[in-house]
Amino acid sequence: MGSADSRLRVRRTDGITQIEFVDRNILDEANIQSIGEEIASIIEAEDKPKLLISFANVDHLSSAALGTLITINNKVRGRDGELRLADIDPQIYEVFVITRLNKLFQIMDSSEEAMRSF
């Protein structure tokens, strides 16, 4: 959002907050924590938040990033909102499959498809 050192690109379209990552690798604990806090502040600012997180630019992510996504999912559900993940590279999607998190998250092939699904 407004912060100069944000690790996210955020825009809002038709009541849906679209989030993209600046970094190709989401590995660093400090960055992951900062990303989690930034997204939490977006969630907490809205009633029934609708969030779309795109992984279009992401080459690598760690289990710490998965943990933050779970926390984000719990926060969204706690506010009666909806979360979609999209644009996930096949190699990264495999990480979701191995950890069975593809069962927890609503994952769409593309941002366009995800936008239509809200």
Next chain:
Amino acid sequence: MSQGEHSTPASATIELVNDRDAIDAVEDRIVELAEHAGFSKSARFALRLALEEAIINAFKHGHSGLPPDTTITVDYEVGPSRIFVAVEDQGPGFVPDAVPDPTLDENLELPSGRGLVLIRAYMTSVTYNERGNRVELVLERKA
């Protein structure tokens, strides 16, 4: 080290501090050697992920309560058909089987514990020493 010579394994032992740039440099080095040895893009993806998880586990969990400048040791040997990496911390160790399985339905929303699952899924073999402070990863090239 003989980077680029596919027939000669490249190996080293590194004392690593908990610094992102230093961790990246080690991961980059091993993944680069794997590329030169002819490992595929998907194998290198798997390797980097397993390295990241093993190194972060060592610092975050292995060294919990220890001074932040406590180092870990990373041994690696990259050959044309097999990559070996050992990550050893200076902590008391842990019991891998005691970590809850995060892939069970009742644990899916737990925010931690997936690193071990990913390491096991992506590596050909994963071995812990008896104390539980050293993990040895082997990635063999698929035929």
